[in-house]
Amino acid sequence: MLQFAIKRLWQSIILLFIVTAITFFLMNLAPGGPSSMMRMDATEAEREAIAEQLGLNDHVVVRYGHWVANAFQGDLGVSFSTGQPVMDRIAERFPYTLKLGLWTILFSVIIGIVVGIISAKNRNTWKDHLINFGSVIGLSVPSFWLGIMMILLFSVTLGWLPSSGVGGDTLFESFSRYIMPVVILSTATLPTIVRFTRSSMLEVISQNYIRTSRAKGLKEKTVVYSHALRNALIPVISIIGVLIPRMLSGTVIVESVFGWPGMGRLIVEAAQARDYNLVMGVTVIVTAMVILSNFIVDIVYSKVDPRVKNIGN
């Protein structure tokens, strides 16, 4: 377990380096570069002063080194557009994306597993085909378009759900704001969980111990739910780790459609304002979210499946 943790830590650090380096060099080597964030009417002397103050005259590799050194001490710099520390701006937005993400995962795991089991139990019948058809549709609809269409239907025409924003006076109101964003974010994750549960169930059902439990005369329900499902779910846990980056990508669009004040919106604002420190900060935190969630998934996985204890070797 310790060996596994160390290996994981190494991989995480490498991942963080790759992501931050790509983002940093992308922004700094682009035409226009960091100086383009300055005011248009700044004089030459002012430009020089600002460049000096921000350390923009150093070589880009040196600047990246500085950034990494500061980041290691928890200092992500100051947001150019508002003058607040980057950490504060992220701390404002982070909880919203976290909540949205957790609800989405919960929703897609529960619905995905249930639908996947239905699909497997009715293999090659119309139910199975219908579920498969629905999964492919979910993966094929542009999420922002689905969002706009849902707003058109549920907010404008029917008036059932609020079209944007967060919070509300009543618990029901703040809950209702989650419904559409969660459903749309789930179109990226739910179909994969359904497919995975289905194929995993089908594989388990053909195993000998299932045949044995059937031969013993156990009820079909007992066979499916207490013998097959338990083992079928193990690989499903592992796929959640893969789905988290995909879901976070989805937040960029969904948060923009629904005016959700989370990290996805923040990166759009930061990129448009060329707020380099903020872009770097959001990228790091989002990557760290992925790393942390993958780590949790791995721990759960090794707890559930005794066979993967020696995962690191």
Add this chain to the structure above:
Amino acid sequence: MSQAQEVEIKAVKREPRFRSFLKELSKNKVAFIALIFLVLIHVVVFLGPFIWTVNPDSTDPRNALASWSLEHPLGTDDLGRDVFSRMLAGGQITLLVGFASMVFTVIVGGLIGAIAGYFGGWIDTILMRFTEAMLSVPNFFLVLVALTVLGKSPFMVIIVIALTSWMEIARVIYGETLRWKESEFVEASASMGSSSIRTLLKHVVPQIIPSVIVSSTLGIAWAILSESAISYLGLGIQPPTATWGNMLQNAQQYIWTEPILGILPGVAITLVVLAYNFLGDGLRDILDPKYQKK
């Protein structure tokens, strides 16, 4: 092995595969309908403008947001442009961007996967670790930053989509290369003195092609979706050039009054992506025995 024998074996092995390909595809009704739909939509989009010759960019402010008529079968948009001809012109760009992104994705992913699989050792370790790392990046964040700072030309859109979505294909090709490089006919070819490049191109690559076809079909679907999402954020191909994605973005402000402007391109994108996904799934069932339904 004499040349005649080699030819004969090829004939035995290959001919039935290609001859029965369409037959097998027609058994999978959904995939077959998807293929027919895709052929039709490409014909309409690329040949349609020769028949429907209205200029998609010519504006007519007095006739803005008109509903359908004989003159404008799908009505006009906010600048009085003919929606039908813009759907055709936009479809061309969307489909071409999807196809081009897929080609670049396959090149990048294919090279990385094949090199890692074929050469093994530290090259393998570095490349596949990098692939794994890229897979766990929420890549839309990178897409967004890249397009904001690098500009929004069609070429940039294609490159950025390719550079953030090559990983799945790299893994598929990597797995296939590992599988085939140990096989007997590859060993035989090497032992008869073929260079490693020749072996790779002549014997390994043909085995991989079915997987590449499946991945690229699904890749086009992904690229079209990405293009539309990028356009939604205003970072895609810029107006007046129409794409289905930027038509949707433009329609957003009129969505409450003229919902049809937003519904049409969205339905078009969904149907094309759906068809590519179904076709890809169907092709996988036929071409890739590993995935065949039990």
